[in-house]
Amino acid sequence: MKLQDQPYSIEVNLDDTKIYLGLFSFVSIALIQLMSMNNIDGFLIFAEYCFAVSLPFLAILLFIKYAERHKQKWFKSLTYTFVYLTAPLASCMGIGSIFFHFSNKIGVVFTICALLAIVLKAKLTRWMKKIN
Numbered sequence: 001m002k003l004q005d006q007p008y009s010i011e012v013n014l015d016d017t018k019i020y021l022g023l024f025s026f027v028s029i030a031l032i033q034l035m036s037m038n039n040i041d042g043f044l045i046f047a048e049y050c051f052a053v054s055l056p057f058l059a060i061l062l063f064i065k066y067a068e069r070h071k072q073k074w075f076k077s078l079t080y081t082f083v084y085l086t087a088p089l090a091s092c093m094g095i096g097s098i099f100f101h102f103s104n105k106i107g108v109v110f111t112i113c114a115l116l117a118i119v120l121k122a123k124l125t126r127w128m129k130k131i132n
Helices: 016-035 042-069 078-102 104-131
Strands: none
Touching (some): 016 042, 042 078, 078 104
16 A cells, blocks of 8 residues: 555644643643743733743643543543643743733744744644545
């Protein structure tokens, strides 16, 4: 069987748990650093709120991934979708706020790149579904 004849899977081999753990670690360290600062501006306060929202949802995602790995049923409901979207979005908003704290130009570049990544991911997902 040639490589082109093999069915292409939309599943990603990269373990989501590693991504969530990395994001959880980054957010935790950033939050500790932000909490120890004096006289922070509005962008950093917004980042603190975003990280405060994202940490519990990232923790829930880690538990969900653990349950899925051990064949426990987790129904993909509205709650699952809410958690799945809220955790990474709030984390990215907090990271973006940190960029805006340093420079509006850097914050705008981050925002444009983040939106571009979302669009490219959606197009790639649609393209891969057409292949299958």
